[in-house]
Amino acid sequence: MKRADALRAIYSRLERSIVVTIMGAVAAELQAIGHRPNFFYLQHAMGLASSLGLGIALSRPELQVIVLDGDGSVLMNLGGLTTLARYRPENLLHVVFDNESLLSVGGFPTATSTGSDLAAIAKAAGVPRTASVRSADDLGRAMDEALAARELATIVAKVEAVGPSGFVTDLGLLENRFQFARHLRQKQA
């Protein structure tokens, strides 16, 4: 499966949620499908997207938060999986696009290319629901099941190591950040 196709397949679920993505291809591809004020793209600080999603989920239990993570980023913050599992907010869904590669910086292989299994690591960290999927249909199904169960889940979606030709988009980082914060404030009002 290509990540861009998977994003299109799950877009309707993202529209309804608060979405935090990592930098690079995921952010560019989601913006190409359609940016929304409920989408925040953490364009640096690799590893912290899941922590940022945790901060939102714990502060605002009424919101459904979806984090779109990547294998390179998760590998930079494996301890964060234990923190997610420790608090296991039922309103947090953690999707990891695993292309076994640091695609945005030259395509060098990550440790998932040599057998490290992020779904198994998440399960061993204590995340109550984990899955590994290889098709867009299975990803959508696994997300629906996790959302219906109201249970913290880490879903690893194995994707091809292909992405857009560039990663800089028209959306300014601070424009995105203030728009997103305003959106969350308005949802509170």
Place this chain on the structure above:
Amino acid sequence: MPVSVANSRVIYDALKACGIRLMSALPETWLVHLIRMADDDPEMILVRLAKEEEGVGVSAGAHLAGARSAMLMQNHGFLASINGIVSCAQLYRIPLLMLISHRGEFGERDPWQTEGGGVTEELLRALRIPFARLEDPAHVAPRIRKAETLAQSANRPVALLLCRDLMWED
């Protein structure tokens, strides 16, 4: 353990008075009472971390979601958080209220704590993070309040150094 309960309480109450409702923490000796106070407080969301840099992400999420937060860490935790501070909090103009136990100054008996103290203030200056030292309980509440005010108005990280004279009763 001669960590000051009374002064930990002064710090905790000052944080509560600022409207802090989420704290991330990684335990260290000087922070034990503060972490217990947060744990015992039903109004406080305490996030126990595996590594301090996660706290930058947690605080960023809390801020974007409209909640005020604070980070409790040792100065070595600050050292471990610097990439997150720069590439999340500074890049995205996120206010962080960092309470950093300032180990390694005069009076430090633990040999393993002696290196970090010497670089902490210089690194804060290099990162252009405004900071104040907390040494006397009389100035704790106003300095915490003013630090939080600046963090919120500037949308930037600020730091308070929890110093030996405040935290430790020899």
